[in-house]
Amino acid sequence: MTNQQDSMHACPACGLLCDDISGDAIARQQFSCGKAAKFYARVSTGAQPQIAGRAASLTDAVAAAVAVLKQANTPLVAGSSTDVHGARALVRLAQHTGAAMTHMNASSTLRNMKVLQHRGWQTTTLTEVRNRADVILMIGTDVVTHNTRFFDRVVWVDDAMFTDPAARKIIYLGGDKLSTKPGISPDGRAPEVIACAAEHLPEVVATLRALVMDKPVTVASVAGIAVSTLKTLADTLKAAKYATLVWVSKDLHYDHAELTIENITETVVALNQKSRAMGLSMGGSDGDTSVNYAHTWLNGVIIDAPEWESHDAVVWVNSYSPDAMPPAGTGPVIVLGAPDSQFDVTPAVFIPVATPGLDCNGQQFRVDGSVTLPLTAAKPSDLPTLSQVVALIEAQLQGDLA
């Protein structure tokens, strides 16, 4: 094996986890993805723990964090932007402090989880799509806003085992401000765009499901889309060898959007009675899949939605989103997070920790859930890991109890 292979990194900047990032590309800052460029441009040097905005030693900052946690009756572990190792540490910290635990993407994660727990679903993963999908229907999303290289890595590839990648049919159904240019095939074939605002997707997707199930639809149009257009779409899906219905739960951000997702996944279930189709949930960031999965195997339940008002202290982890902070008015806040964090409001305690995939190694789930990739330190630093800092906090909490 060559050194070049060994220096390939998996990029945790989004849920796609592209693992073809060479050390050379990082050194030269040459990326085909803005999210990766931004991630690998981050600088961890010079960060120092702080208590109420003033520089402090790690020991003192840990003691200050412990003092906050001991005074709190109902702490909350939130943000949780980290990897599997970090998730394990946070679950442990939550258990030891009696804290609830959530993630900065909880609302979009739970939109999907509601569907899984209510009806289940039938889904696929990226390599299957890459090799099989002949029709890709993107519902309410362009995907690339979240996963920049989706088309490069999965759709317009050179080779596929069971389909001609260049001949794939790409269809966008609804959504706001979509970037559909990546859906143009390598030979210049434009994707089909069936436009409607995201807020009209509930009735449009319900109609599509009805048509796929051969139920009578008596109106001529839905949200400005001719039913005949949707009928043609339903027939295209039925005729496909491997139709893939893609959604991004973050893009379906209206009330009860889980019902739209369920109509997407139940359309897949209906298609699979006679032909083959699968759902594909894309997006993902900040280790949301990792944190929800690890929380599930460690606790037996999925993560919670945050109820900010009912907590009197917050442990905030923002490793992949240095700008992200809890809503104003929650407090006191202990940030165990990005060394390059940006604070509008000074937290009670700030302890910079190593970012997995940048400063230290780690493991992260890809957005499709079945693949986990090792993260390697692209720019190793001597910052402590989240697990190490949590261990220091726990040791002192236990020592004080003993």
Added chain:
Amino acid sequence: MITLLKNAKVIDPANHKDGVVQDIYIRDGRIIAKPADSEKIGQVHDLNGKIVMAGAIDMHSHIGGGKVNIARMLLPEYQAMRRLEEPEAHICGANCSHHATPNTTDTGMRYIEMGYTAAFEPAILAVNARQAHMEMGDTPMIDKGGYAMLGNDDYFLRLLSQNADQKTINDYVAWTLHATQTIGIKVVNPGGISAFKFNERRQDLDQQHSHYHITPRRILQALSRAVNEIGIAKPLHVHCNNLGVAGNFQTTLDTMGASDGLPMHLTHIQFHSYGTEGDKKFSSAAANIAEAINSNKHITADVGQILFGQTVTASGDNMMQHLNAKVANPKKSVIMDIECDAGCGVVPFKYRDQNYVNALQWAIGLEVFLSVDDPWRVFLTTDHPNGAPFTSYPHLIRLLMDKTFRNDAFDKLNLDAQAMSNLKSLDREYSLYEIATMTRSAPAKLIGLQDRGHLGVGAAADITVYTDQADKEAMFAKPDLVFKDGELVVKEGKVVKVVWGATHTAKPAFDVGVEKDIKQYFDRYHTMQMNNFKISNDHIAEDGRNHVINHAQG
């Protein structure tokens, strides 16, 4: 320090001991010969003739990986909060689990409390192995290991369809064991998971795969030969075609012949022992299956007993689980195609004793247990959680050991099912020696754990101490003492010390040249680098608790 277990009544089939009263000495986690009188004994447990067996080994239990975690997510309506006591609370705090799909902490705790010291995840999707190991790494108290799934992955099917030579197949199989840190190879619905992706709904043993034009029989031949030739102990672990289908016993019988006499293990055979007789066209073929096992010495089987109650089934067999989803209870299911590697299907079931099919399934499993002569070749499993959670093993053991108890349970079944079963004519009652064989000695031998499953000098000191009781369920539910690698970890059925166990693997030699072609395949068709598919020892040891124990093969 030396620990002495005095006056142990040893039941140790591997060493042909059935109730021999003797002393056992332990040092550094191992059983040692009687030390010199000059050596100091640190700890003495006078057992006064209590029953002593090696720690039990579950050779087929879904304890970690993608489909298990989906199963954990799937039934929030059955989850309940519990407050645990120390030392369990020390690592899990407030705990919330459905009993059929316990979280990782619960899994380890419940196993060790029953005197089980190892469990093997039987369906690790190669591409999902990293997750399975992360979950098993978070499972305390017991040793772990797994079998990697092959036979539906497109790389292997391409090899076969291109008439690759057996050496290439052998190298790929051995490479997979290394890459996935597993100890055995499993095939699930050979060719069927792949065929489902091409819109096929059934795959019979001698039916050609619609795309690759090879048969499941050919897949079984190639894989059983590979496993045999690379020299690992664990025979090919086979989940036959036609899971759960009435009349599938013929497929199962035919499958026994597919390895040309090479060792093969047929898993959860209860689900593959169904006939089509009677008004309901669903009947027991346990007698045919047991007879075939008895006469085919190259075949071993675990039962996959069902027990009544709510569970969640989690299988790699997405083709058949897609059919089973129609009878899901509650009505929901997850079906996945995964990475040109495999698939999964997660379907909740509620087995009811008044349901004809369920009642007969219960009887069929017990008929198989009682009709297979050799306890070295039939294994005690519920295919956790698919037939029932592993926590029901003490109940199952009592059903095997206590004919009156079994017949009383039978009398409560659906009457039509009773009419279709010969269970009451089977008088056999398993002995403690036979139970020890099927839960200790035989699984260790099958998997190739030379130093586990027995109490001879040199064995790992995984030891369970029971009080002999008439009620075998009570006896096996709550051992007096359990030692894990020589440390006392359970007292009176309660965990007194938290330990983390290890991960057992098999890494036979192979020609690393095979990797060149595998890498080309990854680069051409996959969405990850081959190097990231491979799991290192360091990844198993991550977070400092787990470690790899590799077993020399051959």
